[in-house]
Amino acid sequence: MNQPLVSILDDEPEIRLILSEALTEAGFRTMTFARATEFEASLRKTVPDVCLVDLSLPDKDGLTLVHRLALEQGAVVIIISGRAQVQDRVTGLELGADDYIIKPFDPAEVVARIRAQLRKERVTRQSQSNTASFNGWTANFDSYLLLDDTGSSTPFSHAEGEVLRLFLESPKRLISRTQMQETLGGAAGESFDRAMDVRISRLRTKLREDPKNPRLIKTIYGAGYIFLGDVEWH
Structure with a gap:
């Protein structure tokens, strides 16, 4: 090796x-x-x-x-x-x-x-393959690309990919800030929370979500987030 x-x-x-x-x-x-x-x-x-x-x-x-x-x-x-x-x-x-x-x-x-x-x-x-499909999108974690149903691609960063994978591995389940910190690593606190907010905001933009009423990544205020997509791993 x-x-x-x-x-x-x-x-x-x-x-x-x-x-x-x-x-x-x-x-x-x-x-x-x-x-x-x-x-x-x-x-x-x-x-x-x-x-x-x-x-x-x-x-x-x-x-x-x-x-x-x-x-x-x-x-x-x-x-x-x-x-x-x-x-x-x-x-x-x-x-x-x-x-x-x-x-x-x-x-x-x-x-x-x-x-x-x-x-x-x-x-x-x-743990599993590196390609997942959900709601007209395909996320490829080898090439760090999001593809829509027309084949158009949008790159995402390694850090954004970690958050996206966390959501795709636990669809329709509440993910708390504490769980995110424990899974993704890093010191808990204001800097981690703000970094997560920015990464999630960028993911929503790349998924063409309405920032006022996102369909896929929902914020549960005071509790965490829920990913509402139907996910299939390949």
Whole structure:
């Protein structure tokens, strides 16, 4: 079995070295980059399993890059940043990051978080197939695409896909905020709640839902959400 590949994008040489050594010792392969342009050039040749991305880059905006990664790549995206404000964490998660680690960090914690994300991916893939049909839509979790009944496609991010899969695996059942946090991971609190609100709002937009009266993803105020579609997995 191939060792998972982790791409590290950080302009600080010490950070790249610390992460690369810790991950190599833990059994991962690594590639390191100081600039976003080098990192993006590498992505055209090799798609890593995990991307560790710093937000303060010398040549590009880190948040914009995270958003692109979330939409275009199948990799887990983890932000590692010195920006510790709640709003920065919320924005990073809203744009599609799977996790947010604040500098300074313990390398062992980074390794543990990466393993947790990959384990979650592996369990998800093993649990059932990666294509589901519901109410005229097809969600493909391999290509991260939503297809309507005309064949028109709309991409969704890895993070949005986690929420969508959670709904599709439990149709017509109440899913509480606590259940979402326990299933999807991340620290409970305002930043997690706001990130979930944004991901659900984006899913509703992509599913062409009426924001005032959504048919598929219903909000049960004070309790959670219910997905009302008829789901068939392939």
